[in-house]
Structures are given as C-alpha cells and as structure tokens.
Amino acid sequence: MADGRDTESILQITPEWLASLGYAELAPAQSLVVMRRAYSALERMVGTLLVQEIRSDELDEFEAYVGTSNDAAAMEFVRQNAPDYAEVVRMAFNSLEDALRSAAQHYLQSSSEVDREIN
C-alpha cells in the first residue's frame, strides 16, 4: 500500500471471510456474486460517509484528479481531506459484517423451523 502498511491491516473480502459469516454453503460462483456486491456496497457506503466531511468546491478538485486518472493525486486528496478514511472504511466494513452475519443466522433459523414443520 502507498503508506507502507502491511497487508495484514488490509481488510480482506475473500471466500473465507464470507464463510466465517455463515455462508460456507455457498458455491464458489455464488460467493463471488455476494462478495462483489458487498465490495460495491462498501465503496458506496464509504463515499456516502466521507463526502460529508468535504466541501463541494474541494470535491471539484477531487473530480479533476479522477477525470484525468491521476490515482496518486486522488489518494493524496483523500488522505489530506479525510484523514480518518481508514477508520471509516473499517467501521463500515464491520457494520456490513454484522448485517451479513445476522442475515445468515436468520435464514438458517427460518430454514430449520420450516424443516421442523415439514417433518
């Protein structure tokens, strides 16, 4: 990473991560669908949270970096104007984990109840 953080500090969206939340039964392709959707939602959530910290005219500057594909400048802009971005990502990530874990538990519980009723 650009700031030299080791890879262990990077949040990982992997099949193992998904399995730890209660989705071990999913087929590999199904896991990929969920992971992609999760990552996309995470991006949007982080954007939603960070944009509240930045003024509109500053965002114009950011858009100029993005428009010219200047990734380094765009990243530097984020570090300067939203220094807590990593914490925001982690907070959103944890929240997403909770939502997914809860959904898996609820689904499995509902399925068990249905099975019991059938049997």
Place this chain on the structure above:
Amino acid sequence: MNHDCPDWAGRSLTITALSAWNRTIAEEILARFRQYAVEFSGSSTSTKRLSGLGQEARVVSVWGPKGTGKSSIVGAVQECLLNEADHPFVVVGPIQPEFFGPADNLLSVVLAELRRELIRTLAEEESPSVSSDEARRIIAAIEGAELTVAVSQATLPLLANAAATVDEFGRQIQRVAGATGGLWRRLAEATTQVAEAYGWIAILVDDPDLAPYQTLSTFRDIRNLATLPGVALLVAGNREMTRPALAPSSDLEIDGSGGAPDSRRWPSVGAELLAAETKVFPLSGSFSTSPPPWEERKAFVKLGRSESIEELLRQCAPYTPSDRNLLLNSLTAHSPLSAGYPLPERFRSLAQLWDQLDNMRQRPPTDLATSVDPSLTMSYLCNALFAHICPPRGARPIALSWGPVIETPSGRRRRVSCKFLSLNSGVTADSGFRDQVVLESSDNDNAVHLRLRSAQQVGSACFWAREEDFPRAAFKSDAAEDDMAAVLAIQEILYDSKLFDVGDEEALAGGFRPPSMAFLQVVRFEGQETDDHLVTLPTVKTWSGIAPAAQAWNGIVERWRDQGLSCVEVLALTLGAAHALANRDGFEAATASLDYRGALGILESYITTLEGSDDQLTLGQQELVNWYIGSVPAHWHSSIFGEEDIDLFTTNWNRVAKNWTSNASSSRRYRKWTLGQRLSSSLEDARDAGRALKLAWLGGYEQVVDRLAIKVPALPFSRVCRAWRDRVRMRHLGTVATRDAAAPPEENTGPESDAVPMTQPSEGADLLSSAPAPAADSEEARDGLMQAALLAIDQWQASADDF
C-alpha cells in the same frame, strides 16, 4: 395396407392426399366397407332378407369440428369405392342434407339417387353383368319403394311429433307399417336385389346435423337405411351439433317446425341421449378427425391435385419483390418456440387458400410497378387469410378496406386501410414469451410477467400476451395463437409486398415490444436500479421476423450467461442482431462481435444506405430505423461510456437521424419505450427532491439529452442531473478510499458483471450455471442463502442515513 386407387379419369388418385391421421381413418373406413361386402356375398339370400329394424345399424361415422377434414375423408372414400375392383360398390352421394328444402327427406333423395345411378349404369355398360330384364325389375322395385315413401310422407311428421327418439319412432312405425303398404319390406327387397346384382350400396352423407328443417328425421332415415340388407352408410358430422337434435326434449328441433335448440342444456349428455346416439351411430364405427399439425398444413394438397401449399407459395414468388419470396416467408415461417402459425388449421380454409394460390400462380405479374393485377390478386389472398381468423379472440384485424390505385412517390399503389385492433375493448395486439409457471401463480396480478427463456426451456410455449396496461378482465384467455400469427402475416404481406399504400404505421399491431424482450430484469447504474428497457431489440411486427428475433435474443442471453459479458458487450450484440434481423440475415450470437463502436458503425452505415435507397422500406427496416433513433441513445449513459465516446455517438446520430426525423413519423423519438419518452414520463414523477434522488441515474443522460436536443421537463431534469453528479463524486470518493483500505474480491472464481448484477433468484441460478451442480434441495438452499445475503447488503446500503 395400401389403398391406392387405380387410375381414374386420367389421374392417379391416392388416399395420401389426406393428412396422416385422416388418411388412417379413411383406410379404416374402407376396410369396414369391404368387410360388409364380403360378409354379404357369403350369406344366403334368405339371411340377407332377414334384416330389420332391430339389427345393428351399419353406419360408419366421422366426427369433428367444421373444417377438420371430414368432407375430405368422405371424398377420398368415395373415390376409392368407385374404383374398387374386388368388391364393386354402388355409391350414392355424398348427399348434403344441409341443402334440403322443407319437403325433402333423406330416404327419398337416396332412392332417387340410387335409381338414377342404376339407370346410368345400365345405359353406359357395354357388357352388362345384369340382364336388361333383371335391371328393369330392380329399377321398378326401387320406383315402388319411392312411391311408398311418398305415400308415407303424410304420416311421418305425425309420427315424429309423437316420437322424439329413434327408439320410440321405431316402435311406433311398426304400428303403422301396414298402413304404409309394406314400406320396409319393399325397401329390403329392392336393396337386396341391387346389392346382389351390382354391388354393396354405400350411401355417403355429409353434415346431416346441418339440415335446416329436419335434422331428427334425417338421423332416423340414417338409422333405418343402415339396417337394410346390402346397405351401409358413411356419415360425417359434428357431434356437438348432432346431440341437440337427438336430445329427448320436445322443445328441440322437430320436423318442419324449425325450433331452436335449447343451449341451456348443452353440453350435458344424458344416458338416454347416448343410447339414441349410439343406436344411430354405433361406437364401433365411430371415428374422430384431428386438425392438421404445422407440417401437414404446409404440405396440404387439395384432393385430386398434386402440389402442396408450400409448392404453390414458391411458384407465387413473382408477386414478391427482389430475390425474396415474401409469401413463403410470411406464411410458412416456422418457429420451434411457438404454437401459432399463419396457415389455417381447418382443411376447408386450407383448400380455399390452395385455390387462391393456384389462381394466383396462373397469372404471374409481369410488371409490378405498373400492373394493377398483382395488388388485386394479393388483396384476394389477404382476404382469404383474413376470413379464417375466428372471433372473438384477443386481437384481430377489424377491417381491411381496399381502396383505389393511386400514384405515390414509390409508384402506383393500391390504397388499403387496415385497422389491427382488438375485438375486446382495451386489448391490443402484443406478444411475448410468457413463463407459464409464473403466469399460473399470478392469477390475481394484473401485470404480465414476461421472462425470456432459452428455446429448450421454453419448449413450445409461446403465447400471445396482452398489453400490460390493460386489465385482465379485458383479455380473452383462450385467444388463439393462430389468429395473431395470421394478423402479423397479413400485415407483413401488405407492407412488404410494395403493392399497397398502407398509411400510418401506428395503426398496426405491435408485435414484440421491448418489455417482452428485456432480459436484464434489473439494470443498476452506480448501485441504483433503473428501468429494464436499456437492452432492447427493434419491435418485431412481422410473423416471419418473430422466430429469428426470439432466437437471436436467446442467443444473446445464453452468451451473456456463459461468458459473463459486460453491459457494453451485450449492447454490441443487440446492435449486431438488430442489423441482421432487419436485413433478414441470420444472427449468430455465439460468434458475433463484441465491439460496440464497430457494431454501431455498421448499423449506421446500413441505415444511411436505406435512406439513399429508392425502394420502400420493409416493415422490419422501418422498425430498425425507429429503434436506432428512439432507443439506441439509451445505451449512452455516462456510467457505461466515457465522455468522448458519447460525443462521437451523438455526433454520428445527428448525422444519420436527421434525414429520418423530418420526413417520417414525428413520433420516432417519442414513441413508447424510446429514451425521450421514458425520460419525459419518469421526470414527470420526479418533481420532489426525494423522488429526484431515486431517479438520479436519469442524470447520466445529460450529455445525450443536450446533444440530441431531447425535450424533457427542464426543472426535474436539472435536479436529477445534480443528484447524479453528486452520486458519481460520492462513488469515486468511496472507491478511492476503500481501495486503499480493503482488497476487492478476486476475479477468477466465476463470471459476473458489475454493471448488471443479478437479483432475481431464477436468473441468479441461471447465471451460476458454471458452478458444480449440487443436489436439488441443496441447490435451493444455497440460492436462498445467497438471496438472503444480497438482500441484507441492499438493506444495509439503504441504511446509510443512519450513520
């Protein structure tokens, strides 16, 4: 067994002129008649004359709705009996009681015909098998019987009034037998003599149930004639029409009374009615016809002729422009996806169409540009097709009005007015592939659920679906697929024959419309759901265009699922398919180019070529132009293409479209489902800020709206544009920040497109077809778990305001 008849009147006639099933029936009937003849010739004279009313009637019956080939069977059997070598028959008929007057009756007509036949035979035979004295004695016996029948006529109506069933009539007629001077004894003697001298008497009766005055007495005569020695009857009718006449009710039709049947009791069939029916028409000799399947319709040959309808259509090619046989295409296009076909399923209609085509091929047009004859002849053909469409149905052309020949910019054309509207209020001619299972489970839902499936999954289930804007109550659920196919075929002939000036295209039926072809049920831009009309094909308004369009669509769906194509690649395939279909070329989705720019360039070159052509556009080409102008700009959303791409596309659009928007229908850019119309209608609902935020994705069309000068409500559009820009910046910010803190999932574990994520359970299952196949119950559980996860993510995302 082979029942081919020998040469007759210079032609080799065979029973194979019938459809497969009806041919089987005819062969079986012939076998019955031969059996009767053999048994008769082997019995003693005294035994022959012991026949009476109590004996089982020798009636072979053929049942079926009108036009299903009953008369053709009778005709085929007649020809074979006339040429029977081993067991000669005296063939009487076919007699058609439908044309009887009030004073006619079957018995008198049969005797008169029989006498005439014997006199003719006597006169024509060079070496008579019967001496002239013997022949005269037989003819005199028949004349005696005729006289007796005439005398008894005064009595029969009285009997009929007293006895409504054959059974009852039989008992009563025994009481008056002496008064009628030995009617049945004389008849038995006469028929025995005829059968011994000339051959078994075969009486053919067609449609006795249609006798306008005396249906019941006709059935009674059938029953009684069939118990005479040396006589057998072949009767063809419609059982549903027969039963009311036999019903033991005094308020049903009585000889000469003309009373109407009581429809309140139909179709109840009581034991007494069945007994009467089987007494006249024994079950052992009862057959049912079957309407011809598609291949047999194309292969239909009129009785006594040799060419099939398909062959006649091929010979009528001079009536169609250029190198294409329009008639063959529009009337014989075969779709494995569909149960509806333009050619009628009734044999009578097929025979009439056969005559029409036969007449047409006799006079091939020599100069399509100036001759009036082709349009006149083609008008007759359209009328013939039109006539077999049976109301009431979901949709049909209400009127075809043929006008004068006029001068048009494209040459001399016959003006025609055609209103393809519905008989039922509020139902339009629309179509699509419906998922039967979904429909059956949604009886109370007014929405039409259209879900495209592969050909293999669809099987033969292609139905005409009503327009979703209209209530279910207005849709006739038993609408025949054939009717719509014929409507579209007539439409295609009218337009693409280049012989007619049809008028405004808006008066025509819809054919396939984008919603029925939209397979990406949920399209997302930047996480926002859009409508599902981004990926479309041109509307298909012709019958011969339906099958290739549907197959192309299925091909795109399959490739998208197999290869995980991006949205841009799917759009590129639709461009290629649209071009190929309008040009009536085959489209191979599996090998077609995925290059959007290239496909768009080819399409635009083609449309430019059409504009410069002197030829009138075909209906398919018109729809291609409409689609390019109205719907293709929907592809150019800023989340799909970059600014430079959109600039290029819109520049070219303005160059290509300008020649079409001025001289054609002004609705091209604002027809239903076009980008302009959809933007306008969506923005009408987006006046408040919350709604504008939900529809923010519409703002991604800002560049297109500006460059194409699409008219949209200004204030709502500025709101959605602002919301869209904020959303895009927000997304970019989130992408940059997240990328530095969280690793995205790896790409190499399966196909999926971010641009068009799947959310429907069944579609998700289709998408994941490359995964190892688990057990059925396990697969269902996995799908459920995946859906639970996706739902949780969506809900979590929607809760952003809570942070």
